[in-house]
Amino acid sequence: xxxxxxxxxxxxxxxxxxxxxxxxxxxxxxxxxxxxxxxxxxxxxxxxxxxxxxxxxxxxxxxxxxxxxxxxxxxxxxxxxxxxxxxxxxxxxxxxxxxxxxxxxxxxxxxxxxxxxxxxxxxxxxxxxxxxxxxxxxxxxxxxxxxxxxxxxxxxxxxxxxxxxxxxxxxxxxxxxxxxxxxxxxxxxxxxxxxxxxxxxxxxxxxxxxxxxxxxxxxxxxxxxxxxxxxxxxxxxxxxxxxxxxxxxxxxxxxxxxxxxxxxxxxxxxxxxxxxxxxxxx
Amino acid sequence: xxxxxxxxxxxxxxxxxxxxxxxxxxxxxxxxxxxxxxxxxxxxxxxxxxxxxxxxxxxxxxxxxxxxxxxxxxxxxxxxxxxxxxxxxxxxxxxxxxxxxxxxxxxxxxxxxxxxxxxxxxxxxxxxxxxxxxxxxxxxxxxxxxxxxxxxxxxxxxxxxxxxxxxxxxxxxxxxxxxxxxxxxxxxxxxxxxxxxxxxxxxxxxxxxxxxxxxxxxxxxxxxxxxxxxxxxxxxxxxxxxxxxxxxxxxxxxxxxxxxxxxxxx
Amino acid sequence: xxxxxxxxxxxxxxxxxxxxxxxxxxxxxxxxxxxxxxxxxxxxxxxxxxxxxxxxxxxxxxxxxxxxxxxxxxxxxxxxxxxxxxxxxxxxxxxxxxxxxxxxxxxxxxxxxxxxxxxxxxxxxxxxxxxxxxxxxxxxxxxxxxxxxxxxxxxxxxxxxxxxxxxxxxxxxxxxxxxxxxxxxxxxxxxxxxxxxxxxxxxxxxxxxxxxxxxxxxxxxxxxxxxxxxxxxxxxxxxxxxxxxxxxxxxxxxxxxxxxxxxxxxxxxxxxxxxxxxxxxxxxxxxxxxxxxxxxxxxxxxxxxxxxxxxxxxxxxxxxxxxxxxxxxxxxxxxxxxxxxxxxxxxxxxxxxxxxxxxxxxxxxxxxxxxxx
Numbered sequence: 001x002x003x004x005x006x007x008x009x010x011x012x013x014x015x016x017x018x019x020x021x022x023x024x025x026x027x028x029x030x031x032x033x034x035x036x037x038x039x040x041x042x043x044x045x046x047x048x049x050x051x052x053x054x055x056x057x058x059x060x061x062x063x064x065x066x067x068x069x070x071x072x073x074x075x076x077x078x079x080x081x082x083x084x085x086x087x088x089x090x091x092x093x094x095x096x097x098x099x100x101x102x103x104x105x106x107x108x109x110x111x112x113x114x115x116x117x118x119x120x121x122x123x124x125x126x127x128x129x130x131x132x133x134x135x136x137x138x139x140x141x142x143x144x145x146x147x148x149x150x151x152x153x154x155x156x157x158x159x160x161x162x163x164x165x166x167x168x169x170x171x172x173x174x175x176x177x178x179x180x181x182x183x184x185x186x187x188x189x190x191x192x193x194x195x196x197x198x199x200x201x202x203x204x205x206x207x208x209x210x211x212x213x214x215x216x217x218x219x220x221x222x223x224x225x226x227x228x229x230x231x232x233x234x235x236x237x238x239x240x241x242x243x244x245x246x247x248x249x250x251x252x253x254x255x256x257x258x259x260x261x262x263x264x265x266x267x268x269x270x271x272x273x274x275x276x277x278x279x280x281x282x
Numbered sequence: 283x284x285x286x287x288x289x290x291x292x293x294x295x296x297x298x299x300x301x302x303x304x305x306x307x308x309x310x311x312x313x314x315x316x317x318x319x320x321x322x323x324x325x326x327x328x329x330x331x332x333x334x335x336x337x338x339x340x341x342x343x344x345x346x347x348x349x350x351x352x353x354x355x356x357x358x359x360x361x362x363x364x365x366x367x368x369x370x371x372x373x374x375x376x377x378x379x380x381x382x383x384x385x386x387x388x389x390x391x392x393x394x395x396x397x398x399x400x401x402x403x404x405x406x407x408x409x410x411x412x413x414x415x416x417x418x419x420x421x422x423x424x425x426x427x428x429x430x431x432x433x434x435x436x437x438x439x440x441x442x443x444x445x446x447x448x449x450x451x452x453x454x455x456x457x458x459x460x461x462x463x464x465x466x467x468x469x470x471x472x473x474x475x476x477x478x479x480x481x482x483x484x485x486x487x488x489x490x491x492x493x494x495x496x497x498x499x500x501x502x503x504x505x506x507x508x509x510x511x512x513x514x515x516x517x518x519x520x521x522x523x524x525x526x527x528x529x530x531x532x533x534x535x536x537x538x539x540x541x542x543x544x545x546x547x548x
Numbered sequence: 549x550x551x552x553x554x555x556x557x558x559x560x561x562x563x564x565x566x567x568x569x570x571x572x573x574x575x576x577x578x579x580x581x582x583x584x585x586x587x588x589x590x591x592x593x594x595x596x597x598x599x600x601x602x603x604x605x606x607x608x609x610x611x612x613x614x615x616x617x618x619x620x621x622x623x624x625x626x627x628x629x630x631x632x633x634x635x636x637x638x639x640x641x642x643x644x645x646x647x648x649x650x651x652x653x654x655x656x657x658x659x660x661x662x663x664x665x666x667x668x669x670x671x672x673x674x675x676x677x678x679x680x681x682x683x684x685x686x687x688x689x690x691x692x693x694x695x696x697x698x699x700x701x702x703x704x705x706x707x708x709x710x711x712x713x714x715x716x717x718x719x720x721x722x723x724x725x726x727x728x729x730x731x732x733x734x735x736x737x738x739x740x741x742x743x744x745x746x747x748x749x750x751x752x753x754x755x756x757x758x759x760x761x762x763x764x765x766x767x768x769x770x771x772x773x774x775x776x777x778x779x780x781x782x783x784x785x786x787x788x789x790x791x792x793x794x795x796x797x798x799x800x801x802x803x804x805x806x807x808x809x810x811x812x813x814x815x816x817x818x819x820x821x822x823x824x825x826x827x828x829x830x831x832x833x834x835x836x837x838x839x840x841x842x843x844x845x846x847x848x849x850x851x852x853x854x855x856x857x858x859x860x861x862x863x864x865x866x867x868x869x870x871x872x873x874x875x876x877x878x879x880x881x882x883x884x885x886x887x888x889x890x891x892x893x894x895x896x897x898x899x900x901x902x903x904x905x906x907x908x909x910x911x912x913x914x915x916x917x918x919x920x921x
Contacts, residue, residue, distance in 0.1 A: 009691060011644035011656035011843070056648055057442045057834035057841040082859050087286065088444040097654045099646060243857050245830040248691055251848070252827035253855055255877060258884025279800065281869030319836040438834045451852045452813075454902075458820030459639040459847050463587040463629045466902045468612050476815035476902050490585050501853045502867055504813050511610070511903050 004044045004103050009248070012054045012099030013039050017092050018074045023160040026081050027125065028090050029066070031074040032100060045069055047132035048107030048239060048267045052247050053077065053089065054099030061085040062244040062262065064129040065103060068136055075100070078128040078160075104247040105266050108133055108211055108237060116235070117145040117203040121222045123152045123194060123214025129239045129266070130213050131161065134168065145208075147174045148201045152194025152218060156184040175202055194218060198225040205230035211267075213239040216278040223270060223277075236270035238277075256282060285368060285420045289443030293342035296328035298362055300348025300355050301382055301410060305427035306373035307331045307347055313430050320434075323441055343368045343440060349375040351382055351410040363417040370436065370446075371413040374426035378498055378533040381426075383410040386532055412532075421446050424479050426496035426529045432481050449480055450501035453493050457484035465492055472512045472525055477503035477535075495536065496529040505539035519547035552735070552746045553769045557761025560742035564596035564622070567669075567706070567734075567745075570758045574751075576667035576704050579635075581628065587612060588628035590635075590668060600625065607714035607895065610904025617712070623670060623738050626714035629900055631675040631823035632668055636700040637682055642842045643695065643830070649839075659842075661695055667704040671732065673725030674717075674894035676707060678823030680731055684886050685826050695845075704751055707732035711775050713783050716895030718908060721786035724892040727776035737772040744772045785898075785908045787879075788915060790889055795915045796880040800872065804913045809868035811903050816849030818897035818905075819874065824882075824890045829854065850874050875910065 007013065019031040032053075034040040045051075050064040061083065067076030081090035092098065110133065118137060122130045137144050149168060153159045159178065169176035177200055183191035190197055195218075210226050212219045219238050226236060242254035242261040249263030257276045259265060264272075276282040287293055297307055311332060313320060320326075324343075328336045344366035350356055363369055374380045385393065386409040394401045413419050423432055423446075439446040453475035457464070465487050466473040474495035475487060486493050499505075505526065512522045526540040559567060568578050580593030583600050593599070604617045605625040617624035642659040649655075686696035710717070710726035719725030728735050733752035737744040744764050747756035764772075789795070819825040829848035834841035848855060851870045856863035864870045882890035891907070898906045 010658050014654040014656065054646070056646055056654060057438060057832055058444050059832045060830065080859065084444045084447060088442065091289065091443055097652050099654060099656060241858060242863065243855065250686065250693060250826070251830060255881070258881035281864055281872060316836050323836065323838065434836055438836060441838065442834065451854070452815045454815040454817050455849065455852060458817065461630065461634055461639060463585050463589065464817060464900055464902060467610055467900050468586040470611070473902070476813035502814050504867060507811050507813050507903050510811070514904070
């Protein structure tokens with residue numbers, strides 16, 4: 001599994017907001033560039049890794065990187081404005097400055113799964129860490145088999161990047177399955193739990209890799225369903241979310257059993273995560 | 283929904299007083315050099331204790347000290363709310379009714395008659411109540427009085443365009459960060475630190491004294507467990523109830539704790 | 549340990565000040581035990597006369613009292629409210645600073661601490677075991693914590709064998725005491741008329757040579773060994789096994805977690821006095837002029853609300869899950885992280901719990917009926 005180390009272990013690097021996109025009433029995307037040219041040139045990441053973004057005077061938050069690692073024009077972060085830092089970040093405009101440390105953690109095992117069918121399962125804003133995988137695969141389409149994108153949301157308005165899902169659905173060898181727990185007008189996709197879509201997914205379980213991100217209960221249900229279809233637990237991966245303050249396995253907040261999610265994750269194999277996944281309190 | 287201002291503006295700020303001792307306003311005045319920096323970054327339009335007087339103008343932030351204790355307080359707080367974008371309650375009086383709320387459980391007419399030679403001159407409400415009982419409060423800063431660093435943290439957050447941080451941790455966290463020795467364990471005194479909000483910097487334990495709960499209840503305040511330990515230390519139920527019935531007697535968590543101890547005593 | 553004693557010297561009681569002089573000659577500021585507010589804490593020590601001679605520390609669940617030591621020894625108090633954790637992992641320190649100019653351009657400046665060289669006198673075996681765990685956490689080969697490293701390398705550790713364990717001590721059952729075996733620069737064993745002095749490092753050897761002590765006698769070595777054995781035997785508490793990983797992780801839904809949650813104050817005192825707890829928060833303190841902001845790390849606790857805070861919900865909203873997180877981390881999942889338990893048997897979490905919760909009692913209740921090795 002390819003892991004990129006942070007450019008250094010010191011304080012953040014200054015970065016500039018190149019562009020800001022409002023994705024939904026509460027979700028926005030920032031495209032950032034490191035101010036120091038040498039740092040920008042040295043910066044590499046793998047899909048699934050994250051950065052610590054610093055808002056002046058307020059603090060840092062861990063945000064996964066959603067852009068393509070080959071795209072050198074900037075580093076993309078899709079963020080939901082919920083806490084103090086993310087609400088502050090949502091007010092930033094092009095030209096504004098932030099701090100950036102990273103990249104941190106272990107990303108998706110994309111190098112190792114060439115030739116496989118890829119099943120991506122996401123819930124809510126869990127789609128952000130997985131969207132980088134979609135970008136990665138679509139740019140290197142010949143390396144992979146079928147691509148199945150399964151996305152669940154609670155409310156129809158929670159689905160961001162709707163046009164992208166429409167576009168992906170029209171690509172060859174690609175299947176897009178979307179569900180909303182509560183439907184609405186002009187909702188073209190399934191109404192119900194995302195797990196109900198699994199029977200429609202077309203992939204070869206003997207030669208497929210699944211990657212999941214979203215609420216832990218949803219991931220557990222999705223894993224049960226995928227494993228039942230014959231997917232090997234060795235080929236099932238998920239990305240976890242926990243409180244992270246240092247990003248280097250030191251501050252202790254992100255502990256999940258014996259693992260430090262920031263350092264040992266956020267991507268885990270099913271066997272690593274299964275014992276405590278969804279267990280309230282861990 | 284967010285308790286925020288535009289980071290670019292120089293906010294207009296008012297400091298209002300209700301039924302209180304003025305101690306929380308002093309937390310502003312005691313900021314020293316920071317008060318000068320504050321005056322640079324905000325426009326203080328009303329702060330009677332410091333000079334500026336303009337209670338009726340529109341402001342971005344109104345800091346409100348004191349409880350609602352008189353009919354006049356009731357109308358004035360409505361007026362202030364209508365003219366303030368954000369309203370921040372500061373101090374025990376504003377957040378729980380304060381020390382004067384000790385009267386809430388008693389018969390007002392009776393004690394007024396006992397204390398004052400002209401009871402008819404007293405125009406107070408039956409109960410002293412926190413600001414949030416009367417108008418929407420955007421943020422509460424607990425403490426008797428609030429501390430300078432707390433005030434600065436709130437002002438800094440608002441100037442940065444983000445919501446103030448609500449620290450509901452226990453006094454013990456600040457006590458241990460100061461490397462202080464637990465007075466309950468080493469002296470057997472009934473310290474309220476384990477159920478009380480941080481913010482004072484463990485002022486009393488730093489002087490070898492037990493915390494008396496002036497910052498109000500912390501999150502997940504296990505008052506039953508603390509009452510049990512106070513009993514173990516030899517306090518009578520009456521004494522335990524009094525520990526909870528002090529500066530923040532009407533804070534629901536402390537009031538319930540005292541009621542529970544008294545009920546067991548009966 | 550055996551070879552250590554054989555290279556030891558003997559320092560008579562009346563020459564204890566020469567040890568302090570030797571440390572100062574090696575440019576160390578001396579920190580030693582001192583009575584402050586009814587407890588023994590580490591403070592700057594100028595003379596051996598200032599040591600808390602003739603005191604024991606009587607400790608039970610939720611209670612700590614200093615009592616007279618009939619034998620008038622220097623180190624008859626088992627331990628105080630803090631180990632040496634705050635010397636290397638300080639409760640509050642700035643990691644870096646963000647500076648912002650009028651146009652909003654940011655610059656980040658690393659903050660480097662410049663701690664004094666400190667010799668700490670009176671370090672216990674449990675404290676050394678705990679420090680080794682803190683070292684493992686903050687100084688892994690791959691990513692050393694610069695702030696911790698800087699403070700840690702300035703420390704000179706004068707350890708002391710525990711002769712009088714407190715009722716809360718159980719280091720014998722965790723395998724970490726009462727006689728220090730590794731991790732010290734010098735080790736003292738207090739006998740009736742003086743101290744067996746054992747060097748444990750090159751730094752310690754340098755000070756040891758300066759003292760020009762007479763060699764210890766076989767009788768003194770035997771007395772020191774015997775004293776350690778007796779102190780171990782005198783301990784009244786214990787953990788059922790040094791490895792409780794499986795035993796505890798099997799009991800995640802045990803009703804005892806609910807029961808202990810009714811007594812636990814979630815005040816975090818146990819985590820603050822625990823010499824191995826390493827959790828810390830990172831927080832920002834901006835200066836009011838809007839030009840700079842300090843990024844500070846402060847001790848944090850898994851008993852606090854913000855520890856499990858996550859976008860939109862809290863992983864551990866209630867006391868039950870916080871206590872369970874603490875205990876299972878300390879005694880179970882710690883093995884996954886560091887290859888051993890996170891408990892060194894110092895008993896501080898028992899004595900300094902304002903509610904008097906006893907870790908050994910909770911473990912016994914949680915694992916009752918389990919076959920123990």
